[in-house]
Amino acid sequence: MREVDLIILGAGPAGMAAAANAANLGLSVLVLDEQPRPGGQIWREVERAAPIRGDILGKDYTEGARFARGLDHPRITHVPGASVWQVDATGEVAFSKDGKTEVAHGRRILLANGALERPMPLPGWTLPGVMTAGAAQTLLKASGIVAERAVLVGSGPLIYLVAAQMVRAGVPPLALVETQTRRDLWRGLPHLPRAILGMGYLLKGVGLLGELRRAGVPRFIGASGIVIEGSDHAAAVRYVSGGASHRIACETVLLHHGVVPNTQASRSLNLPHVWNAAQRCFQPVVDTWGRSAAPGVFIVGDGAGIAGARAATLTGSLAALAIARDLGTLSEADRDLAARHLRLRLVLERAARPFLDRAYPPCAEALAPADDTIICRCEEVTAGAIRRNAALGCLGPNQTKAFGRAGMGPCQGRYCGLTVTEILAAFHSQTQAETGAYRIRPPLKPVTLGELAAMEEQTEGMG
Amino acid sequence: MKPAFRDLSPEGPRVTVRFDDRDLALREGANLAAELLAAGVMPFRRTPVSGAPRGPFCMTGACFDCLIELGGVTRQACLMEVVEGLDIAMPKGRRDA
Amino acid sequence: MESDYAIIGGGVVGLSVAWGLLRRGLTVTVIDGDDAGLRASRGNFGLVWVQSKGMKQPRYAQWSQTSAALWRGFADELTDLTGTDMGLRQDGGYDLHFSEDTLAETVAKYEVLKGQLGGDYPYEVLGHNALRKEEPNIGPKVVGAIWHKQDGHANPLRLLQALADGVRRKGGRVLTGLKVLSVAKADTFTVTCEDGTTLRASKVVLSAGLGAAVLGPTLGFKAPVRPQRGQVMITEKLPKLINRPSLIARQVDEGGIQIGATNEEAGLDDGVTRKGLAMLAQEAILAYPALARAQLVRSWGALRVLSPDGLPIYQESPTLPGAYLVTCHSGITLAAVHALQLPDWLEGRPDAPDLEVFSETRFS
Numbered sequence: 001m002r003e004v005d006l007i008i009l010g011a012g013p014a015g016m017a018a019a020a021n022a023a024n025l026g027l028s029v030l031v032l033d034e035q036p037r038p039g040g041q042i043w044r045e046v047e048r049a050a051p052i053r054g055d056i057l058g059k060d061y062t063e064g065a066r067f068a069r070g071l072d073h074p075r076i077t078h079v080p081g082a083s084v085w086q087v088d089a090t091g092e093v094a095f096s097k098d099g100k101t102e103v104a105h106g107r108r109i110l111l112a113n114g115a116l117e118r119p120m121p122l123p124g125w126t127l128p129g130v131m132t133a134g135a136a137q138t139l140l141k142a143s144g145i146v147a148e149r150a151v152l153v154g155s156g157p158l159i160y161l162v163a164a165q166m167v168r169a170g171v172p173p174l175a176l177v178e179t180q181t182r183r184d185l186w187r188g189l190p191h192l193p194r195a196i197l198g199m200g201y202l203l204k205g206v207g208l209l210g211e212l213r214r215a216g217v218p219r220f221i222g223a224s225g226i227v228i229e230g231s232d233h234a235a236a237v238r239y240v241s242g243g244a245s246h247r248i249a250c251e252t253v254l255l256h257h258g259v260v261p262n263t264q265a266s267r268s269l270n271l272p273h274v275w276n277a278a279q280r281c282f283q284p285v286v287d288t289w290g291r292s293a294a295p296g297v298f299i300v301g302d303g304a305g306i307a308g309a310r311a312a313t314l315t316g317s318l319a320a321l322a323i324a325r326d327l328g329t330l331s332e333a334d335r336d337l338a339a340r341h342l343r344l345r346l347v348l349e350r351a352a353r354p355f356l357d358r359a360y361p362p363c364a365e366a367l368a369p370a371d372d373t374i375i376c377r378c379e380e381v382t383a384g385a386i387r388r389n390a391a392l393g394c395l396g397p398n399q400t401k402a403f404g405r406a407g408m409g410p411c412q413g414r415y416c417g418l419t420v421t422e423i424l425a426a427f428h429s430q431t432q433a434e435t436g437a438y439r440i441r442p443p444l445k446p447v448t449l450g451e452l453a454a455m456e457e458q459t460e461g462m463g
Numbered sequence: 464m465k466p467a468f469r470d471l472s473p474e475g476p477r478v479t480v481r482f483d484d485r486d487l488a489l490r491e492g493a494n495l496a497a498e499l500l501a502a503g504v505m506p507f508r509r510t511p512v513s514g515a516p517r518g519p520f521c522m523t524g525a526c527f528d529c530l531i532e533l534g535g536v537t538r539q540a541c542l543m544e545v546v547e548g549l550d551i552a553m554p555k556g557r558r559d560a
Numbered sequence: 561m562e563s564d565y566a567i568i569g570g571g572v573v574g575l576s577v578a579w580g581l582l583r584r585g586l587t588v589t590v591i592d593g594d595d596a597g598l599r600a601s602r603g604n605f606g607l608v609w610v611q612s613k614g615m616k617q618p619r620y621a622q623w624s625q626t627s628a629a630l631w632r633g634f635a636d637e638l639t640d641l642t643g644t645d646m647g648l649r650q651d652g653g654y655d656l657h658f659s660e661d662t663l664a665e666t667v668a669k670y671e672v673l674k675g676q677l678g679g680d681y682p683y684e685v686l687g688h689n690a691l692r693k694e695e696p697n698i699g700p701k702v703v704g705a706i707w708h709k710q711d712g713h714a715n716p717l718r719l720l721q722a723l724a725d726g727v728r729r730k731g732g733r734v735l736t737g738l739k740v741l742s743v744a745k746a747d748t749f750t751v752t753c754e755d756g757t758t759l760r761a762s763k764v765v766l767s768a769g770l771g772a773a774v775l776g777p778t779l780g781f782k783a784p785v786r787p788q789r790g791q792v793m794i795t796e797k798l799p800k801l802i803n804r805p806s807l808i809a810r811q812v813d814e815g816g817i818q819i820g821a822t823n824e825e826a827g828l829d830d831g832v833t834r835k836g837l838a839m840l841a842q843e844a845i846l847a848y849p850a851l852a853r854a855q856l857v858r859s860w861g862a863l864r865v866l867s868p869d870g871l872p873i874y875q876e877s878p879t880l881p882g883a884y885l886v887t888c889h890s891g892i893t894l895a896a897v898h899a900l901q902l903p904d905w906l907e908g909r910p911d912a913p914d915l916e917v918f919s920e921t922r923f924s
Contacts, residue, residue, distance in 0.1 A: 034524055034542060116523070127516075128518035129505070131518075131519060131520050131521070132522075134521065135520065135523070138523065139522060140471075143497035143501070144471040145501050146469050146471060147467055232516050233505065233516070252468075262525075377520070377526065377528065410527040411527045414525045415525070445524075446537075448536060
């Protein structure tokens, strides 16, 4: 079995920063990532795309290139195309690469799995042609492909960024249908002074809005009653905004109303999670170094709490310091000294979040979908079915899953879990924390039976 | 079907990929799901629950809507790259043929 | 508010009994735990199974046979009321063998049992070629199978949901999210829960699975139940590959292939292990080689509720008459008799089934 000091799951901003720092501090590092090249989602394909499309994608993107280069270190082994399907708190990680499962052991494990788009169940959201805004951005970054007749729907700064990138690419979106209201903006204002610390973000956002205005991209605010029309493919978006009904014929609908931590791996370790009310999602409990309730497991980046790419590099670096201290290659004094300026920068990076979270909240009607809206894409379970099972005594997602199959598909609740929690919480007048989340068990990603059968005895009494 | 996507950099060596009964010329080494989208392939699959058409949704390997079948194994197209001679099909789901 | 019966535990066993009591016009309150609880009702294999049961106790074989025979009527009645289809298929099932020796041994045991049951044990021994005609995808290493005609399978989760629905429609009260702390008896029983909820009933049924190990002794039972873990796997939805179920694999109505199970003394650990998954995968592929390319989508560890001899326990409390312990590890197979015959025993009716062999007196 491959033995290393540190196994890192995810080669995004957090994982790359942690790997480079850990290696520089003398630790042997194994980085496992599903994608063929490093970058995660925010910096997807940055090594290939920055030279070609950097002007469209912007500096926040291209700066990821130096982190990718940081993986080129004698003490770092980066395994791309590795699908991690089991992690345990003793430090063993099973991953599938090229059809074969390997098990590695790390004295410490760092989960840097990033974020997922918050599920946004609206009528028609399962039609071909409907994707997340993040997906559109990935298509642009990794493949130079832009949707021609697209409408962006939802709320949050990513909508503006994607729209601006599309404008720069010469394929502007047909419209932005934004679900946040003026009142949401007012609610964010008390947090604006603090957000001044993150002035860079705010100025960027203002800049993006200016870009969109100059390009003549129509924006509709306070949208509601959103329906995606089409039979075999998305064909139009209907909505109400400014007191009037609208309908835009289109071919692609890009949804976004925030990102949430990807908690599949942390849940599979049965680690405690808390409900973050401001960001309306679950996140794992970690200390200020990123250490989870399991002493050998650290969780960093957006997977521990949404704060963006730069914050991810900082939390990744902080964890690397703590792990080096754990494993004896760094003194406590040096660790704390190095951490100081990282923590200061982290405060700045996190400063704008409270304002953004309130000014651009999740789309209310996607948190409380109509009965006939599909909320589990894999098993095609509707919101109404969830409510019927709630009426049959299902208090949480696990009994609900047993009664109605929501969460049983291959995505294992990545795109329905939060919705089920919200529906049940509303139905039973409970908090989301009381309602809970799906129990997650391996495989975190599908693996063939043939591959399982061929697993060699990696340890004595393998388990 | 007319592709809903514009390819900003269509240049680069292309290889033949077979998808069901169609031969497509896709960019070598590019993301498979992206190339299929650019080539106008839609839907990628029909769900085994109701037969509803589906295409890529998240492009990050999390949603499983981009499933295709390669060598009898269902795989996520958004995690694959285009190579010469790729012979893929819509996943069978529960259908026998 | 007082009920005729308070049923502690709202899994398949408790709900089946509740359904049966409600059918007889009795009033019932079911008390069930929370979302995170260990629930054998959620993790089982869904078999409605006769063969291999009661090899050392023919009465158990008979009890299983009776239940299997009643299952269709039980399911139809539940479907009529709730609209939910249980997906019952009773086409027979296999005991697959990879060696002629084990096959012959098992056949010999079945012949003995058949004699004890007066000949009512309809099975057929299939050699590899005959099995191949029934199961085109069976692997070359399977030398043969015992095909028992009374075996079958259903969708255990739809059964659970349908029972939860049916019990409510018949006027049963089902309280979920509760934990029973104590049961006291004056002239009626008072059940007290952790959150302060109390209810009164003339009789109490303890059908709380592994929870009976804690609560049982306070009610005068031995309740010698222990957990035994079975790791189970399920694949992506696939075209029809397997016609009839076996203990190794079955294709569920939704299309996935369910593979099981280990038999581990793992305490209350309901997780899965790589060793367990590897072993299950190996056996499944030996039985059906096409499964090598199937993607595993989910796995879980289910905790069987096992008595020392693996047989059910039906016992009235010696110290608190009117309190009954009902526990088994075949809650799906026995759902029909739990609904249609056990209530007669609970009510002390003269035509009640003879369940003496299942009493706790056998453990001493």
